[in-house]
Amino acid sequence: MRVFVVAEHRMGELNPISVELLNLANAIKKDSSEALLLGKDVKGFAEELAKYADKVWLIQDDSLEYFNPEIYMDVLTQFFANNKPDVVLIPNSSFGLELAPLLAVKLNAPIATDVVNVDVSDGIKISKYIFQGKLMVDLKLKEAESYVLTVRQGVFKEGAEVGGSIEEIDLKPSAEAKRKFVQYIEPEVGEVDIAQADILVTVGRGIDDASNIELAEELAELLGGVVAGSRPVIDNGWLPKDRQVGISGKTVKPKLYLGLAVSGAFQHVMGMKDSELIIAINKDPEAPIFGVAQYGIVGDIFEVVPELIDQLSKLKG
Numbered sequence: 195m196r197v198f199v200v201a202e203h204r205m206g207e208l209n210p211i212s213v214e215l216l217n218l219a220n221a222i223k224k225d226s227s228e229a230l231l232l233g234k235d236v237k238g239f240a241e242e243l244a245k246y247a248d249k250v251w252l253i254q255d256d257s258l259e260y261f262n263p264e265i266y267m268d269v270l271t272q273f274f275a276n277n278k279p280d281v282v283l284i285p286n287s288s289f290g291l292e293l294a295p296l297l298a299v300k301l302n303a304p305i306a307t308d309v310v311n312v313d314v315s316d317g318i319k320i321s322k323y324i325f326q327g328k329l330m331v332d333l334k335l336k337e338a339e340s341y342v343l344t345v346r347q348g349v350f351k352e353g354a355e356v357g358g359s360i361e362e363i364d365l366k367p368s369a370e371a372k373r374k375f376v377q378y379i380e381p382e383v384g385e386v387d388i389a390q391a392d393i394l395v396t397v398g399r400g401i402d403d404a405s406n407i408e409l410a411e412e413l414a415e416l417l418g419g420v421v422a423g424s425r426p427v428i429d430n431g432w433l434p435k436d437r438q439v440g441i442s443g444k445t446v447k448p449k450l451y452l453g454l455a456v457s458g459a460f461q462h463v464m465g466m467k468d469s470e471l472i473i474a475i476n477k478d479p480e481a482p483i484f485g486v487a488q489y490g491i492v493g494d495i496f497e498v499v500p501e502l503i504d505q506l507s508k509l510k511g
């Protein structure tokens with residue numbers, strides 16, 4: 195079984211999901227994990243990917259500098275004509291969601307999106323959440339020669355290096371694209387990526403006011419972490435949108451998730467339940483967050499957090 199990963203990069207940065215998909219590819223492959231990297235001047239990314247792939251196919255051309263689904267499809271179609279894929283893994287991102295359906299049609303392959311688990315022991319079975327994360331379903335895809343799966347970011351972070359090779363091949367688009375790249379508009383982003391943080395102090399509505407975020411920031415700084423928020427915190431404008439944890443925010447998997455006055459609504463829990471260690475502080479002993487937390491403190495954050503800050507400051511001298 196040859197499992198291909200279409201790597202994503204934009205504006206000089208490799209999206210870390212490309213490596214996560216290789217972790218998944220290595221877990222399910224029977225023959226090889228292979229990355230497909232299209233771009234211009236992206237040899238450095240190929241070297242990074244080769245740590246986690248048996249093989250990296252590097253296709254460079256001026257026309258591939260910016261992502262254009264038409265051009266990508268043109269080149270991928272030529273590539274797959276000579277390299278039949280069993281499974282193609284694509285990031286479940288705006289990049290991947292444009293590309294994957296086009297590729298599935300070209301390959302006449304079944305497609306599943308936003309996949310969080312793949313089982314290849316008996317055909318291809320995938321798991322995904324439905325009804326806004328309320329239920330998880332296992333689906334068996336109909337038997338086919340190739341499959342296209344888009345995979346959720348943050349789920350397959352762990353994997354060993356395999357140390358593969360890089361092969362550069364000369365493929366060019368066969369026709370000019372009808373749409374052209376005009377301009378990249380940088381989204382408003384903060385300086386922190388909560389999906390990559392090891393320690394997250396997440397505040398919920400109970401933080402009560404923007405001015406209280408400082409308290410969480412002080413604690414986060416002592417712990418060496420960053421501050422994230424639940425949706426009401428973002429909706430109230432107390433933290434920027436890119437700090438939101440949950441199904442309409444980011445999926446996080448930190449080593450430590452510390453929830454301050456977060457109730458634990460399922461839309462929030464879906465985005466943090468796979469954290470290595472979950473600690474929750476909430477004044478309501480019935481708060482659902484205690485159902486997913488390994489440690490819980492029933493108490494008022496405005497009493498517990500200053501005490502924690504005090505103790506940690508003493509420990510740190």
Ligand SMILES: Cc1cc2nc3c(=O)[nH]c(=O)nc-3n(C[C@H](O)[C@H](O)[C@H](O)COP(=O)(O)OP(=O)(O)OC[C@H]3O[C@@H](n4cnc5c(N)ncnc54)[C@H](O)[C@@H]3O)c2cc1C
Nearest residue numbers: 398399400424425440441442443455457459462477494495
């Ligand atoms: C389509 C959809 C998508 C959504 N996506 C997301 C998402 O991505 N992320 C997300 O977070 N939510 C999301 N939500 C909203 C979600 O349903 C909840 O409303 C939200 O998560 C609740 O946030 P919260 O826990 O901060 O607030 P609340 O549910 O209001 O909980 C506040 C908690 O703080 C506790 N508390 C209050 N004061 C204190 C104090 N002083 N000390 C200790 N504890 C205190 C209370 O006991 C309570 O448990 C979504 C909803 C919908 C419908």
